[in-house]
Amino acid sequence: MLGTPSRNNLNKIVVLNPKGGCGKSTLVTNLAAIYARSGATPAIMDYDPQGSTMAWLAKRPKNRPEIHGIAAYKNSMQATRSWQLRVPNNTATLIIDSPASLSHDDLRELTRDSTSILVPILPSALDIHAAARCIADLLLVAKVDRRERKLAVVANRTRKNTKSLAKLIQFLDSLGIPIVAVLRDSQTFVRAADEGVGICEMQPSRVKQDMEQLDKIISWLDAWPDRRRTSNAATAINRQPLSERSNLHRTQFGSA
Ligand SMILES: Nc1ncnc2c1ncn2[C@@H]1O[C@H](COP(=O)(O)OP(=O)(O)OP(=O)(O)O)[C@@H](O)[C@H]1O
Numbered sequence: 001m002l003g004t005p006s007r008n009n010l011n012k013i014v015v016l017n018p019k020g021g022c023g024k025s026t027l028v029t030n031l032a033a034i035y036a037r038s039g040a041t042p043a044i045m046d047y048d049p050q051g052s053t054m055a056w057l058a059k060r061p062k063n064r065p066e067i068h069g070i071a072a073y074k075n076s077m078q079a080t081r082s083w084q085l086r087v088p089n090n091t092a093t094l095i096i097d098s099p100a101s102l103s104h105d106d107l108r109e110l111t112r113d114s115t116s117i118l119v120p121i122l123p124s125a126l127d128i129h130a131a132a133r134c135i136a137d138l139l140l141v142a143k144v145d146r147r148e149r150k151l152a153v154v155a156n157r158t159r160k161n162t163k164s165l166a167k168l169i170q171f172l173d174s175l176g177i178p179i180v181a182v183l184r185d186s187q188t189f190v191r192a193a194d195e196g197v198g199i200c201e202m203q204p205s206r207v208k209q210d211m212e213q214l215d216k217i218i219s220w221l222d223a224w225p226d227r228r229r230t231s232n233a234a235t236a237i238n239r240q241p242l243s244e245r246s247n248l249h250r251t252q253f254g255s256a
C-alpha cells in the first residue's frame with residue numbers, strides 16, 4: 001500500500017483523477033514552479049510509475065528555483081519506505097502526483113491529512129462520466145467531508161463556450177464542488193513540460209491568461225488554514241449538546 005507523510009502544518013496538496021491524460025502532472029509541475037518562485041522550496045511526491053514529474057524535474061534547468069523530488073513509485077531495496085518518502089523538515093508545501101489507477105486503500109492513504117484535493121477534468125462526456133466516479137469515491141470511500149471544502153476541480157484543456165464545459169459546470173454545481181480554474185488548451189503547457197519549467201517561468205506576455213487561472217488555484221490552495229479553521233469550528237458546534245448550542249447562539253446573536 002502507498003504511504004504518505006503526515007505533519008500538522010504541512011500543506012499537502014493531492015492532485016488526482018484516475019482518467020489518464022487529464023492534466024495531473026501538468027498541474028503538479030506548474031503549481032510547484034509557482035511555489036518555488038515564492039521562496040521556500042516545495043516538494044513533489046510522484047506516485048505514478050510513469051515518473052512524469054520526476055522526468056520533468058530531471059530536465060529542470062539548474063538556474064531555476066529548486067523543487068525537491070520524491071520518487072514514491074520506486075520501491076527501494078536499500079531504504080525503508082518511510083526513509084524513502086521522507087519530506088525535508090523545512091518543506092511547507094508538498095504536491096502529490098498520482099497514478100491513473102488507485103485502489104481504495106491507496107485513495108484513502110493519499111488523501112489522509114491532505115489540505116486540498118484538486119481533480120483536473122477534461123470537459124468531454126467520457127471524462128465527465130469518469131470524473132463522477134472519481135468524485136463519488138473521494139466522498140464515499142476516502143470519506144472526504146464536503147463541509148471541509150478541500151475538494152475542487154480544475155477544468156483543463158477547455159475551449160470557450162462549448163456544450164461540454166457547460167455540462168461539466170452544471171454537474172459540479174449539482175454536487176456543490178467548485179471549479180477553481182479553467183485552463184485553456186494551450187501549447188505553452190506542452191512547451192513548459194518539455195523544458196522542465198512552469199509556465200510562470202516563461203515570457204509573461206505569452207502566458208498572461210493561463211497565469212491568471214493558475215493564480216486563482218494558488219489563492220484557493222493558500223486559503224487552506226481558513227477552510228480548516230471554519231470546518232473545525234463547525235464540527236465543534238455540532239458536537240455540543242443541543243442545550244449548549246442554543247446558549248451559544250443566544251450569546252452570539254442576543255436573545256429576542
Ligand atoms: N491545458 C493544456 N493545454 C495543452 N496541453 C495540455 C494541457 N494540459 C495538459 N496537456 C498535455 O496533455 C498531455 C497529458 O497531460 P498530463 O501528462 O499532465 O496528464 P496526466 O493526467 O498526468 O496523465 P497520466 O494519467 O498519464 O499521468 C501532456 O502531453 C500535456 O503536455
Ligand SMILES: [Mg+2]
Nearest residue numbers: 024025048052
Ligand atoms: Mg501524469
